[in-house]
Amino acid sequence: MTRRRGEGRTERGSAAAAVTAAELSACFEEVLGASRFADYCPNGLQVEGERPIRRLVSGVTASLALIRAAVDDGADALLVHHGWFWRGEDPRVTGTRRARLAEVLGHGLHLFAYHLPLDVHPQLGNNAQLAARMGWRVDGHAGEQDLIAWHDLARPASAAQVARQLGKRLGREPLAVGALDRSIRRLAWCTGAAQDMLDQAIAAGADAFVSGEIAERTTHLAREAGVVYFAAGHHATERYGVQALGEHVAARLRIAHRFVDDDNPV
Structure with missing residues (x-):
């Protein structure tokens, strides 16, 4: 991802607290009610990280570029709209999938993804x-x-x-x-x-x-x-919901949040 320093990023809040992955999951569920949806992928925590969450980065898709941007920003967790493990996908961890997963696991990131629940939320969707x-x-x-x-x-x-x-x-x-x-x-x-x-x-x-x-x-x-x-x-059309969700939850839990726009022409 080529980007000048600070370009395509918005940040809110400061790291005044730390939460567990379970606490962040519970907050997302309270806001989105994700468990009520039939979806094409698992909503919620998709990959468990290694540490308390003080800093959250959000973006549209869990691409390698976005993961690396989150690592560069010192994030403990990454929130996306397009995560992994889609229904009907080849489940083997090879090629680009292996590279993405290795980057997340290697840096101890928690990966959260919300698909349809984030599309239709009446305020944040x-x-x-x-x-x-x-x-x-x-x-x-x-x-x-x-x-x-x-x-x-x-x-x-x-x-x-x-x-x-x-x-x-x-x-x-x-x-x-x-x-x-x-x-x-x-x-x-x-x-x-x-x-x-x-x-x-x-x-x-x-x-x-x-x-x-x-x-x-x-x-x-x-x-x-x-x-x-x-x-x-x-x-x-989908860069705004995940940004709004990240800002909302970070403000509630008093953790830091930054949205990174890994732009895509499609």
Whole structure:
């Protein structure tokens, strides 16, 4: 990860206390209620570290670059949205997986990961945090486990206007599929890789749907249904929830926290 000193990082709090991994886990569970979710990966403590936690680093994905940044920052624990041990993955510890795990174990880091529970939390979640930055109000939810949020605009906006707003707020231009002069009244979104939830957004009455990624089939569905689909970046739409969660929990437990943005063009 190439980055100038301090770039892509935000820090809150100072190390006034130390907590155990069990205490930090309990705080995350109290905030997120992760045990209630059916997910594609284990939520919570994925790798146990070696020491009390005074300093927490957060980031989107448990990449080798992020792990090394956490080590450089003197972190005792790493909090991510995209952790390890996904359902259906090859379980063998080889190659890049071995390198990542060796770095975590070699430096005694605790690794915490929260996926769907962090997507849908009403204040700290990725959907809520994206809405806050975009100025959208959450008027309702749709889809499996209420993963889709939607907002009825007070004044209809064109798809081109929505695209410009996304580009300005997220720092990257979205890929828009559909007519840019289309009038948008109901706007729906689900951060990350929710392109295959487009049909559920359409069923909820959405004129446009925002997510992070896009598939070839997404284009045809959007065109044929007469809606607009925005692929605004998986990383770009999900960098805010884990940062908000880290700040919130660190403030409650009086530990130090730093968010590191290991940027990703996808």
